[in-house]
Amino acid sequence: MKIMIVEDEALLALELELEVESAGHVVVGTAASRKAAFDIIETSVPEFAFVDVHLSDGPTGIDIGRRLAEREIPFVFVTGNVKRIPDDFVGALGAIEKPYTMNGLQNALTYIAATVAGLEAAAPSGLILCERAPAS
Incomplete structure (x- = not known):
């Protein structure tokens, strides 16, 4: 999966990138601001993204x-x-609350990859899922 990381804390972004790559995915870009993230969305077209709420340019x-x-x-x-x-x-699958563990992140990434691929998977602890209204 091609993954974008939106995180303004360099160490956290690097740790997340290493975990994503060790799980066999490709990081198509890392952004610390809204503009940088928008540029990655337009040029690299990620298949999935991890997005921090508060970035270097505010809660963008x-x-x-x-x-x-x-x-x-x-x-x-x-x-x-x-x-x-x-x-x-705002359309997210859910949220991972900081601080997270690397094991928790790997479990969430496994669940996310299965969900994006259209497979059924049990949600791991540490991943807060968005409550979606049932389809009518």
């Missing part, structure tokens, strides 16, 4: 989430303050 992760949802690119928020995420999760 929500805007990035909306752009991803418009493009039908699945994503999860990765944040230290889940309360900053709107109730509808």
